[in-house]
Amino acid sequence: xxTFPDGExxxxxxxxxxxxxxxxxxxxxxxxxxxxxxxxxxxxxxxxARSLVAVIPYLGYARQDRRFKEGEAxxxxxxxKRIELDADRAITVDVHNxxxxxxxxxxxxxxxxxxxxxxxxxxxxxxxxxAPDMNASRFARAVASVADCPWDYLEKARIDAWTVETKAKAxxxxxxxxxxxxxxxxxxxxxxxxxxxxxxQGAATVTAACIHGVFVGGATDRLAICDEVVATDTLPNPxxxxxxxxxxxxxxxxxx
Ligand code: R5P
Numbered sequence: 001x002x003t004f005p006d007g008e009x010x011x012x013x014x015x016x017x018x019x020x021x022x023x024x025x026x027x028x029x030x031x032x033x034x035x036x037x038x039x040x041x042x043x044x045x046x047x048x049a050r051s052l053v054a055v056i057p058y059l060g061y062a063r064q065d066r067r068f069k070e071g072e073a074x075x076x077x078x079x080x081k082r083i084e085l086d087a088d089r090a091i092t093v094d095v096h097n098x099x100x101x102x103x104x105x106x107x108x109x110x111x112x113x114x115x116x117x118x119x120x121x122x123x124x125x126x127x128x129x130x131a132p133d134m135n136a137s138r139f140a141r142a143v144a145s146v147a148d149c150p151w152d153y154l155e156k157a158r159i160d161a162w163t164v165e166t167k168a169k170a171x172x173x174x175x176x177x178x179x180x181x182x183x184x185x186x187x188x189x190x191x192x193x194x195x196x197x198x199x200x201q202g203a204a205t206v207t208a209a210c211i212h213g214v215f216v217g218g219a220t221d222r223l224a225i226c227d228e229v230v231a232t233d234t235l236p237n238p239x240x241x242x243x244x245x246x247x248x249x250x251x252x253x254x255x256x
Contacts, residue, residue: 001036003032007032009032009035009036009039010039011036011039011040011043012043013040013043013044013047016047017044017047017048017049018047018048018049019048019049019050020049020050021049021050021051021053022044022049022050022051022052022053023052023053023055023091023252024037024040024041024044024052024053024054024055024087025055025057025248026040026054026055026056027056027057027058027059027060027234027235028056028058028059028060028061028079029058029060029214029235034060034079037054037056037083038082038086041054041083041085041086041087042086044086045086051088051089052086052087052088052089053087053088053089053090053091053252054083054086054087054089054090054091055090055091055092055248055252056083056090056091056092057092057093057233057234057235057244057248058092058093058212058214058234058235059076059079059092059095059096059100060079061075061076061078061079062076062095062096062097062100063075063096063097064076065077065097065099065100065103066099074103076097076100076103077103080100080103080104081103083104084104084105084106087106088106089106089107089108089109089256090104090106090107090108090109091108091109091110091111091248091251091252092108092109092110092111093110093111093112093113093211093212093232093234093244093247093248094110094111094112094113094114094139094183094211094212094234095110096183096184096212098110107256108256109251109254109256111244111247111248111250111251112142112211112247113211113232113234113242113244113247114139114142114143114146114211115146115246115247116232116242116243116244116246116247117143117146117181117209117211117230117232117242118142118143118144118145118146118147119146119147120209120230120241120242121143121146121147121179121181121207121209121230122146122147122148122149124177124179124207124228125177126147126149126177126178126179126207127149127176127177127178128144128149128150128151128152128172128173128176128177128178128179129143129144129147129149129150129151129152129178129179129180129181130151130152130153130154130171130173130178130179130180130181130194130198131151131152131153131154131180131181131182132153132154132156132166132180132182132190132191132193132194133153133154133155133156133182133190134153134155134156136153136181136182136183137153139181139182139183139211140152140153140181143179143181143209147179150172152171152172154166154167154169154171154194154197155167155169156190156193156194161187162187162189162217163189164189164190164193165193166190166193166194166196166197169197170201171197171198171201173198173201173202173203174201174202174203175202175203175204176203176204177203177204177205177207178198178203178204178205178206178207179206179207179208179209180194180195180198180206180207180208180209180226181209181210182208182209182210183210183211183212184210184211184212184214185208185210185212185213185214185215185219185223185229185231186214186215186216186217186219187216187217187218187219187222188208188215188218188219188220188222188223189222191208191210191222191223191226192222192223192225192226195208195223195225195226196225199225205227205228206225206226206227207226207227207228207229207230208223208226208228208229208230209229209230209231210230210231210232211231211232211234211244212231212232212234212235213229213231213232213234213235213237213239213240214235215237230242232244233245
């Protein structure tokens, strides 16, 4: 892999793939990884791969899953169209919005990082799991079931891409080791607000945990209020301490 001075991406396959069944593992974030992914798919087909499974641990562009305003691109559909041009099958992890999967015409398997994340939090002695908003409730509930502890959720109002407000709610978190669990952390605003509420209510420690750690625009500073931040390895980052390799390998072994 190389990047030219103008930012264009170059890829070259060094291994023999003629007649092989290949799994290409690449998240579609940030944008240059999307291009890299498409170039690799093309090269694999060109070099005679017999079949190609697109393993996309973090499937980006899942927020723009429909046309909210006239003239907008349906980004997740555009991405799906290009991926399935060269792939026979896709595997992804905890997609932000399941509607996105309907845009694929190839079999797609969705696996979850909830099991490994729950096991990690259990090992860290977490006593309660909180979802920072209603949407994240399904993750929090599933993680709490693995971590074997109670769960609850907060209510959030999103003002804009950078600003969120968390409504006050009485929680039984006094002197407890609490984890806030979300599918994605981007700017960290959602988690930081929730962490503040938990600390104000007397939580002993607050761990921020997510499946996909995007961490942009000062997220690290915003998350300094947390005692620990942990993510799975769907994206590379310094806190990707929980692996989803197990569920992905299992899905690869199974027929779709
Ligand atoms: C929202 O629907 C997601 O589950 C996350 O809560 C959100 O993407 C987190 O964004 P941020 O870290 O920028 O608050």
